[in-house]
Amino acid sequence: MVKDKLVVIGGDAAGMSAASKVRRAQPDREIVVFERGNHTSYAACGMPYFIAGQIETSDQLIARKPEVFREKQNIDVRIRHEVIEIDTEKKRVRVKNLGDHSKFWESYDELLIATGASPIRPDFEGIDSDGIFALSTLQSGINVFDYIEKNSPKRATIIGGGYIGIEMAEALLDLNMDVTLFDMAPQVMTTMDKDMTEIISEYMIEKGVHVYLNEKLEKFDSKDGRVDAVQTDQRKIEADLVILGMGVKPNSEIAKNAGIKTGVKGAIHVDKKLRTSVEGIWAAGDCAESFHLVKQEQTWIALGTIANKHGLFAGINLSGGDIEFPGVCGTAITKFQDLEISRTGLNEQEANEMGIQYESSMIESRTRSGYYPGSDKISVKLIAEKVSGKLLGGQIVGFSGSAKRIDTIATAITAGMSAQDLVDLDLSYAPPFSPVWDPVQTAARTLV
Structure with missing residues (x-):
């Protein structure tokens, strides 16, 4: 039928x-x-790594092309x-x-x-100059790649310190550009708390990114139609490539x-x-x-x-089903070079805005047993209701093997677990993977 x-x-x-x-x-x-x-079913999240040259062709980011949907699935896709x-x-x-x-x-x-x-693209003077890009579609990533290939820019400025900004800072450093990142907020990664994001911005600076916070964009200067500089309320930054990462x-x-x-x-x-x-x-x-x-x-x-x-x-x-989408915690993950970053649930600002009485813990531990080769730093922050101990949010910043631990926290939050419940979990242990007390559980122990 x-x-x-x-x-x-x-x-x-x-x-x-x-x-x-x-x-x-x-x-x-x-x-x-x-x-x-022009494209269907593409991995937009892979664009910074394509631009950096870690992925050979943009086609690798396409899960399924329009003609495949038409021919194999009989879906009338019209690009x-x-x-x-x-x-x-x-x-x-x-x-x-x-x-x-x-x-x-x-x-x-x-x-x-x-x-x-x-992408949010405010109407600043000069924003339509050549060399200014906002990443969203696969085609926009291809446009950035082609511009770099053709013009060999040396000085890149990234506006915004969120996921796109951090990932593009890594990509452009990999391409040997002089990279500046600025944000009007007092921190990078505003979905996290400042005590955690300071680790990120300090590491970015250590690796060569010029990071300026609490600065407002004013205009773009151009020469012969191409971007030449970025003007903030505090400085003028020379740039021949600009990436807009001001949110969506x-x-x-x-x-x-x-x-x-x-x-x-x-x-x-x-x-x-x-x-x-x-x-x-x-x-x-x-x-x-x-x-x-x-x-x-x-x-x-x-x-x-x-x-x-x-x-x-x-x-x-x-197609005739009757199912409810359960909801989200806002679980997200990224990295800057070797530094892994993840978060889920509420941060402290959100908890305060909701009027929740909460307590938080922030601990520094190791990604593996301290004596095992490759063991490195990991910082974990947990937020929980003060009376019940119910978990509200978590944040992780650290090195190899750190960030995916956020999934344990996201699972606990989704299940309505408390900090004590998290301590009680029977998690795995071996020296190549974690200390005997996983850092997530160590953070939870400080809340009980």
């Missing part, structure tokens, strides 16, 4: 995960995916097609073909909005214009089944909200892990 028609807006993580799940469950259903870019309007009354979308600029209407029975997020915003305007409810930070409001406020329309990925397991309220966190899971859960429900 032929099922009704599903239209998906967006052909990356959430959109294609959902479309693929629906196809597996409903082999005969008509599925049309509109993607305004370079941008959906510009949603007509919820007539159940149709207005589509612009970016190749020939023609426009047409496409009907749907059910619609999934998976439009992702876009949800691509929710098309939904808002159609009368679909938006919520936290402008993201599309969804329930736990990823349904929007309009019947028959769903949203998933970086354009949509999630439920925060610690805050117990809606949140918006743009991460590839969340986008892929959103797509899976939306796909299950779009």
Whole structure:
């Protein structure tokens, strides 16, 4: 039996995960995916490593090309097609073909909005100069790579000390550039606490990055149309390559214009089944909200892990299932050279904003038994409710083998465990992997 028609807006993580799940469950259903870019199902998180030359070709970042979806899965994927309007009354979308600029209407029975997020790009003087890039799509990463190949820039400035900023600082150092990073915040990695991020910024400085904090961007200088310098409220920094890492915003305007409810930070409001406020329309990925397991309220966190899971859960429900997306802790991980960085749950600022009475511990330990070759420093911070001891958040900064320990903390938070419960866990031990008391448990012991 032929099922009704599903239209998906967006052909990356959430959109294609959902479309693929629906196809597996409903082999005969008509599925049309509109993607305004050139690529589908690509690993955007790998772009800094492609730019650095650690990955040979951009094709290696593509999990599945449009023609594979068409030929192997019978999913009608149309790249370079941008959906510009949603007509919820007539159940149709207005589509612009970016190749020939023609426009047409496409009907749907059910619609999934998976439009992702876009880099924040404020309207500063000179921001449209050549050599200024914001990473988002695979094509934007290719553009940076091509610019470096063609122009051999020597002085790079990164604006923003978040995940993209830190990863691109590593990439550009690997390419032997003189790298400057500045942020208007008093610290890098604002999703973490300052006592942890100071370890990061000090290590970056030690490795040659010029780090300036508490500085506001004012304008870009250019020469012959190409960026020449970055002007902050405190200094002028010469630069022939600029990376914007000032955060992202949800691509929710098309939904808002159609009368679909938006919520936290402008993201599309969804329930736990990823349904929007309009019947028959769903949203998933970086354009949509999630439920925060610690805050117990809606949140918006743009991460590839969340986008892929959103797509899976939306796909299950779009193909007749009835499943709720449980929620998120905001678990994230990155690195700068040998220094590994991860976090989950609440930081102290968030706990304070929520009025939670909490206590925190920060310990320094070793990644392996102290006598074992390769043993190195690891710092672990835990935050827990003062009375109950319930775990609220965790942060890790350290060397080889450090960061993935955050998954133990994320699991404990998801399960509603206390610091004592974490101490009680029967974790593994051998000298090549950890001290006899794992650093995560050592941090928990200081809270009980």
